[in-house]
Amino acid sequence: MTGRERIAVRAGAALVAVGVAARVVLALAHGVGAMGDRVRLAREVVVRQEGLIATLPELERRADSLKTRVLALADRLVPGRTEPEAQAELLAQVEAAIVHAGATVELTDAVSDSVGFGRLRRVTARAVWQSDLRGVLSLMRRLEFGPTLLTVEQVRLSLSQAVAPGQAEQIRADVMVEGWYLAGEE
Amino acid sequence: MSRRPVVLVRPNPPDEDLTEICRAAGAELAGTRVKRITLALGDGLAQVRRISTLPPVSQARLRAIIGGEPARFVRVAQEPLTLDAGWLPTGKPPLALVVAAPTLKLEAAVEGFRLAGVRVERIVVEGYESANVDLLPANERRRRLRREWKLAGWLGFSAALLWLGLAARWTASLRIEERELRSRLAEIEPASGAVAEARHQVDQTAITIRALDSIGGRRGRMVIGLADAASGLPDQAFLTALSADRDSIRLAGLAVSPARLVERLGKRPSLERPRLLPPVSGRAVVGVPGMAPFEIVAGRGRLP
Numbered sequence: 459m460t461g462r463e464r465i466a467v468r469a470g471a472a473l474v475a476v477g478v479a480a481r482v483v484l485a486l487a488h489g490v491g492a493m494g495d496r497v498r499l500a501r502e503v504v505v506r507q508e509g510l511i512a513t514l515p516e517l518e519r520r521a522d523s524l525k526t527r528v529l530a531l532a533d534r535l536v537p538g539r540t541e542p543e544a545q546a547e548l549l550a551q552v553e554a555a556i557v558h559a560g561a562t563v564e565l566t567d568a569v570s571d572s573v574g575f576g577r578l579r580r581v582t583a584r585a586v587w588q589s590d591l592r593g594v595l596s597l598m599r600r601l602e603f604g605p606t607l608l609t610v611e612q613v614r615l616s617l618s619q620a621v622a623p624g625q626a627e628q629i630r631a632d633v634m635v636e637g638w639y640l641a642g643e644e
Numbered sequence: 645m646s647r648r649p650v651v652l653v654r655p656n657p658p659d660e661d662l663t664e665i666c667r668a669a670g671a672e673l674a675g676t677r678v679k680r681i682t683l684a685l686g687d688g689l690a691q692v693r694r695i696s697t698l699p700p701v702s703q704a705r706l707r708a709i710i711g712g713e714p715a716r717f718v719r720v721a722q723e724p725l726t727l728d729a730g731w732l733p734t735g736k737p738p739l740a741l742v743v744a745a746p747t748l749k750l751e752a753a754v755e756g757f758r759l760a761g762v763r764v765e766r767i768v769v770e771g772y773e774s775a776n777v778d779l780l781p782a783n784e785r786r787r788r789l790r791r792e793w794k795l796a797g798w799l800g801f802s803a804a805l806l807w808l809g810l811a812a813r814w815t816a817s818l819r820i821e822e823r824e825l826r827s828r829l830a831e832i833e834p835a836s837g838a839v840a841e842a843r844h845q846v847d848q849t850a851i852t853i854r855a856l857d858s859i860g861g862r863r864g865r866m867v868i869g870l871a872d873a874a875s876g877l878p879d880q881a882f883l884t885a886l887s888a889d890r891d892s893i894r895l896a897g898l899a900v901s902p903a904r905l906v907e908r909l910g911k912r913p914s915l916e917r918p919r920l921l922p923p924v925s926g927r928a929v930v931g932v933p934g935m936a937p938f939e940i941v942a943g944r945g946r947l948p
Contacts, residue, residue: 490811493818500825504832511835517842524849531856575855576848591874598867607859610866615886638859640852 528640534607536581536637544581544639551606552585552635559597561589569634577641582611586632588618594631601635608637648765649678650773653753654686662749663756670760682766682773683753690745690769690779691718694732698740703730703776710742718744726750730776743769743777750781869893869944872914880935881905888944895940902938909940916943 459467536551538544545568556563564586573580589597594615601608612634619628651673655665666683673681695717698706710717710729718727724747732739745767754764765788767779780788866888873893877883881899888894893915899905902920909918921939 486811490815490818493815493822497818497822497825500822500829504825504828507829507832507836507839510839511832514835514839514842517839517846521842521845521849524846524853528849528852528856531853534856576851578852578855595867595871595874598870599864602864602867607856607863609859609862612889613866613870613887615883617884638856 532640534605535578536606536608536639538639539642541579541581541639541641544579544637545583547639548581548583548608548635548637551604551608551637552583552601555597555600555604556585556587559589559593559600561587561593561597563587564630571636574641578638579641581637581639583635583637584632585635586630588628588630590626591629594629597631598633606637608635610634611636648680648682649673650682650684650768651757652684652686652770653689654770655689658688662752663759666753666756667759668756670757670762673762674760678762680763680765681757682768683757683764684768684770684773685745685753685779686770689749690743692769692772693717693742695740695742696737698738700738706731706740714744717742721746723748726779726781728777728779732772732775741772741775741777743772743779745779747781750779751783754781754784865944869914872912873909876909876912876915878905878908882935891944893942893944895938895942897938898935899938900935902936902940905938906940909942912945914945916945918942 536544537547549566549568553563553566556566566583566585569582569584571580571582587597598610598613602610610633614632616630616632617627618630651669653662653665653669655662698709701709706729710727714720714725714727717729718725725744726747727742727744729740729742732741750767753767757764764780764784768775768777769779870886870888870893873895874883878899881897883895883897885896886894895909906918906920909915918940919942921941
């Protein structure tokens with residue numbers, strides 16, 4: 459082997475060695491960098507969680523205070539912890555109001571409803587009855603301003619029969635009544 | 645410039661054994677911490693020429709010019725010479741300095757110092773120590789180059805080793821910290837769960853309260869709205885049907901002037917932009933002379 463060949467072989471070997479070393483060093487640096495990122499992230503999570511934990515007593519106090527407010531409002535909701543219970547209660551209240559107003563009940567029926575905000579869920583009932591105009595308005599007022607928080611959302615009034623002059627009109631009222639109940643803890 | 649000590653060698657008589665002189669000079673340095681020196685050649689050991697007629701080229705080019713035809717610049721004898729050239733720091737026109745010395749003598753001097761344990765790093769000529777010339781023989785230059793490469797290799801290896809050591813130490817500290825953080829996270833997990841649960845409770849309850857407030861605000865809107873709309877009807881108008889939902893209200897019946905009725909209803913706060921729906925018939929209805937059927941639709945207005 460001549461001197462020139464020896465130099466070429468040595469240079470080639472050195473190049474391969476440098477390449478391998480660079481590859482190993484890069485892999486190591488990448489691994490160390492990834493570990494550094496993990497540790498930094500974990501550090502941030504711990505700091506954030508500890509900050510949140512420090513607010514726990516305040517959060518619990520706030521939750522208790524809000525719960526007390528909700529319980530105070532619960533009397534105005536339709537009794538019942540489940541949808542069937544609340545629907546039954548709503549229908550009973552609507553029927554009682556119609557009967558109390560001296561109107562003729564034609565139909566009361568539960569309408570399926572899925573609206574809710576948190577634990578607050580809506581129940582809807584459809585009621586059809588016949589009465590004169592004063593009776594209709596009085597009954598709707600009784601429903602909307604009664605002790606339970608109910609709202610009349612849809613109304614259809616129509617004359618149920620032809621009216622002779624001087625005779626009281628008979629009106630068929632078809633209304634949708636909405637009430638709210640507090641669902642039990644899931 | 646190097647701060648290396650300069651040792652001047654001036655043999656007397658000129659043919660005195662240079663190796664022996666240099667070994668003795670090196671031995672005098674034995675008590676000191678000096679291990680590397682610059683050797684300055686005294687009178688008679690080197691040829692020195694100052695030339696002002698050379699073109700102002702780089703030092704490498706100057707060396708090539710001198711090395712190409714040494715006989716033009718120095719006396720060339722049978723014995724091999726070591727030459728070097730450089731520009732003197734001052735002088736206008738530029739002044740080239742050409743120095744030459746017998747290679748065997750230079751090697752003998754270097755060998756003498758080596759025997760005394762002192763290394764010659766550079767050889768200059770007395771009186772021109774500041775000039776950028778070096779008469780170190782070629783084999784010594786090669787040896788010096790090898791030494792420098794070796795030093796650079798060791799420095800590189802040491803730096804790599806140091807880097808690896810630091811990286812290993814840092815990695816170990818990261819591992820320890822990661823373990824500690826994981827353990828801390830596991831420790832605070834129940835408390836974090838309690839926080840999440842409390843936040844959920846607060847959010848849900850706040851939503852419930854907001855919804856109840858909003859529903860309470862809507863309460864009675866239908867009854868009050870219908871009563872307000874009914875109060876807008878004149879005595880000469882009759883309603884036969886009414887339907888209302890959250891957004892609109894529709895009235896149907898008989899009136900003497902439906903257009904006037906619309907105008908009148910438009911003034912009620914419970915109704916927004918009432919309008920007659922087609923078809924509007926001007927025919928009189930049997931039994932109610934002079935009255936026309938109407939159907940009016942309006943938006944739900946904002947009640948105070």
